[in-house]
Amino acid sequence: MKLINPATGESLKEVRETSPAEISSALDRARIAQIAWNAKALGERLAVIRRYHDLLDRDAERLARDLSLEVGKPLQESKNEVQGARGRIRFFLEQSEKWLSPQSIRTEGNTREEISLDPLGVIANISAWNYPYHVGVNVYVPALLAGNAVLYKPSEFATLTGLHIARLLHEAGVPEDVFIPIIGDRIAGEALLDLPIDGYFFTGSYRTGQHIAERVASKLVPVGLELGGKDPLYVTDEVDDLKKVAGAVAEGCFYNNGQSCCAVERVYVHEKIYDEFMKHFEAEVRSLKVGNPLEAGTQQGSLTRPAQLAFLEEQIADAVAKGGRILCGGKRIPGSGAYFEPTVMVDVDHSMRIMMEESFGPVIGVMKVRDDEEAVRLMQDCEYGLTAAVYSRNESRGRSILGRIDTGTSYLNCCDRVSPYLPWAGRKHSGLGTTLSWLGILSFVRPRGWHLRTP
Numbered sequence: 233m234k235l236i237n238p239a240t241g242e243s244l245k246e247v248r249e250t251s252p253a254e255i256s257s258a259l260d261r262a263r264i265a266q267i268a269w270n271a272k273a274l275g276e277r278l279a280v281i282r283r284y285h286d287l288l289d290r291d292a293e294r295l296a297r298d299l300s301l302e303v304g305k306p307l308q309e310s311k312n313e314v315q316g317a318r319g320r321i322r323f324f325l326e327q328s329e330k331w332l333s334p335q336s337i338r339t340e341g342n343t344r345e346e347i348s349l350d351p352l353g354v355i356a357n358i359s360a361w362n363y364p365y366h367v368g369v370n371v372y373v374p375a376l377l378a379g380n381a382v383l384y385k386p387s388e389f390a391t392l393t394g395l396h397i398a399r400l401l402h403e404a405g406v407p408e409d410v411f412i413p414i415i416g417d418r419i420a421g422e423a424l425l426d427l428p429i430d431g432y433f434f435t436g437s438y439r440t441g442q443h444i445a446e447r448v449a450s451k452l453v454p455v456g457l458e459l460g461g462k463d464p465l466y467v468t469d470e471v472d473d474l475k476k477v478a479g480a481v482a483e484g485c486f487y488n489n490g491q492s493c494c495a496v497e498r499v500y501v502h503e504k505i506y507d508e509f510m511k512h513f514e515a516e517v518r519s520l521k522v523g524n525p526l527e528a529g530t531q532q533g534s535l536t537r538p539a540q541l542a543f544l545e546e547q548i549a550d551a552v553a554k555g556g557r558i559l560c561g562g563k564r565i566p567g568s569g570a571y572f573e574p575t576v577m578v579d580v581d582h583s584m585r586i587m588m589e590e591s592f593g594p595v596i597g598v599m600k601v602r603d604d605e606e607a608v609r610l611m612q613d614c615e616y617g618l619t620a621a622v623y624s625r626n627e628s629r630g631r632s633i634l635g636r637i638d639t640g641t642s643y644l645n646c647c648d649r650v651s652p653y654l655p656w657a658g659r660k661h662s663g664l665g666t667t668l669s670w671l672g673i674l675s676f677v678r679p680r681g682w683h684l685r686t687p
Contacts, residue, residue, distance in 0.1 A: 233416065235391055238304040239525050239534040239569045247391055249416035252423040255383070258412045259427050262354045262381040265409035270351050270379030274332060277377050278325055284404035285321045288314055288365075291400065295365075298392045300525040303361055304534035304570065305488055307526050317365035321373055323652035324673070328377045331673045342686040349677035351379035352454060353430030358421055358444070359394070360435040360458075361387035361536055362491045367435040367458065368397060370656065370667040371676075375433075376406060378676040383429065385414040385421060387436075389536050429453070431676070435493075436460075438590075438616075438661045445664070456665035456675055458493065459658055460590045461618030464611040465496045465647055466633065468604070468624040469504040477623050478512035484621070484647035485596045486520060486574055489532055493662075494619045494641070494648050498587055499598040500607045506600045510559075513576070513598070518560055520574045535593060538570040544593045551577055551584040551597065561595070582613055590616070604629070608636050617659030621647040 235244040250258070269277070288295065296310035305313075334348040357371045364386060372382045386394025398413040414420050425432070425447045433456040434444050441457040448455060465484065471477050484496035501509050525533035535541060541564045548562055561575030572594055580587055580597040587597045601607045611620055621643035624630040634642040640657040643649070650656060655669040666672050 233388065233391070235302060237301050238536050238538060239301075239571075241538075241568045244301055245392070247395070247415055250414045250420055252419070252426075255414055255420065255423045256427060258383055258409075258414065259354060259429065261409040262383060262412055265407050266351070266354055266379070266381035269376075269381060269407060269410045272379075274329055274377070277379070278328065280405040281321060281373060281377060282325055284401055284406070285318050285325070287400045287404055288318050288321075291396070295393070295396055297526070298396065299364070299390070300533065302392050303364075303390055303536045304525055305491075305536075306530045306533050307528075308530075309488060310525075313363055313365050317369045320366065320369050320652040320668070323668075324369075324373050324377060327670060328374065328673055331670045332378055332677065344682075344684040346682040346684065348680045348682060349378070349674070350680055351375075352676055352678060354381045354383065355431040355433060355676065356424045356427075356429045357382050357384045358424065358432070358434040358436070359384065359386050359390075361389035362488060362493070364390040364393040365397075366650070370458075370672065371433045371435075371456070372397075372401075372411065374673045375676040376401075376411065378673070380430075380676055381410045381412075383412050383414055383424060385416070385424060388417040391415060431455070433665075433675075434458070441663065454665070454675070456667065457658075457663040458656065458665075458667060459618075459661060459663040460592070460616060461493050461495075461658070461662050462497045462588065462590050462614050462616045463494055463619045463621070463639075463647075464498045464500065464614070464637070465621040465643075466500045466601070466607045466611060466623070467502060467505065467509055468607075468622065468626075468629065468633075469502040470624045470626050470629065471505065472625055474505060474509050475512045478509055479516050480647065481623075482513060482516040482520075486517065486532065486594050487648060489535055489572075490594045490596070491536060491592050492648060494650065495592075496596065496621065496647055497591055498611075498614075499596060500601045500610055501598060502607075503600050503602055510578070510598065514559055517574050517576050522565065522571060522574065532571075532574060532594060535570040535572060540593055541570055541572055544572055544575075544591060544595055547584075547586040547589065547591060548575065548577065548595065551580055551586045554581075554584050556580045556584055556586070556597070582610065588614070604633055608633055611637050615661045618662035619643060619647070
């Protein structure tokens with residue numbers, strides 16, 4: 233399999249894909265290794281993951297550079313991601329003992345009742361390319377701490393990063409058969425779905441997530457799906473510093489080239505402040521520096537998948553044909569590499585694909601709204617339910633608006649952020665299950681009830 237630098241179109245490396253027969257053998261080895269791994273004390277597993285946390289810092293420069301080379305994101309964003317992943321690991325190191333330890337529930341006469349937590353067994357982690365360190369540690373770190381073995385399939389667009397992850401986990405002390413990288417594209421993923429694995433955890437598109445859920449449904453094993461979004465943001469007329477808010481909204485729209493499941497993908501602005509907001513917002517977007525991901529100061533690199541260029545062009549053409557107007561950007565940048573101009577569209581509505589389909593790129597549609605009721609109706613008019621954001625200096629008003637939106641995460645006066653202390657869970661087409669927080673830790677275990685009677 234050839235690995236391509238999307239910023240130049242040049243080949244980075246060739247790697248050997250894992251065959252279906254090798255994947256089946258990997259499961260057999262993992263089943264045996266998982267028993268010994270789970271037999272270790274939780275403290276031993278915590279020590280191993282702590283060493284992994286430190287190794288990520290030791291190799292941070294190399295990890296960030298290879299991440300930028302294979303996915304096209306600016307080098308500083310790659311560095312931020314590696315360090316951000318370490319922050320999430322620290323959460324799991326701090327919290328796992330509390331939530332994975334057995335609990336004494338009550339005593340009645342000569343009978344004690346307790347709850348213990350068993351690992352699922354061997355899980356498949358089919359991961360994503362847009363934030364491979366972030367979305368990876370959300371799954372494989374708590375899974376390993378809980379005593380599971382992991383068959384880890386990185387996205388084919390983030391293979392170098394996946395191999396780095398495996399290398400460092402093994403160096404930290406995770407046995408090679410407890411964490412096994414599965415290298416390949418869709419064929420490797422389908423081979424994992426064919427096997428009797430004890431749980432499937434996927435990050436990616438709704439369509440692929442739906443396919444996975446349908447393929448493994450008869451197995452009756454846990455399935456975690458962290459899928460996409462068409463995340464709305466509403467700027468009310470109660471905002472103190474519109475320039476500051478416009479900058480924050482632009483970052484929410486265009487960070488990582490808009491290739492984030494929780495990126496802002498639709499913006500609604502109260503008509504009273506619309507003109508002033510758009511003046512600042514347009515200036516902010518026009519100021520974004522697009523260029524070589526490895527050059528200092530670059531804010532937008534290339535798209536990771538060149539095929540996305542045509543998809544964005546189709547969304548924009550559809551909007552223009554229906555009356556939408558390009559305020560800035562609107563087209564791919566000529567030359568080598570998958571570059572697209574940061575794009576803002578106005579005079580848009582919900583008949584247009586750009587306001588209803590996940591874009592996953594540096595494009596955004598902005599609508600003027602009359603009041604909160606119209607904003608809520610439009611924000612709710614979507615098949616996704618990952619995040620929603622409101623900017624208002626009135627917390628009561630903001631919470632009231634957000635409480636009416638069916639979404640897993642609500643942001644007031646912020647957007648596009650993730651905390652390991654809070655659950656990450658999508659609703660509707662945005663997914664099933666939970667990662668992060670104590671709820672995410674419990675996604676990788678099965679409860680066992682104990683009735684212990686003294687003879």
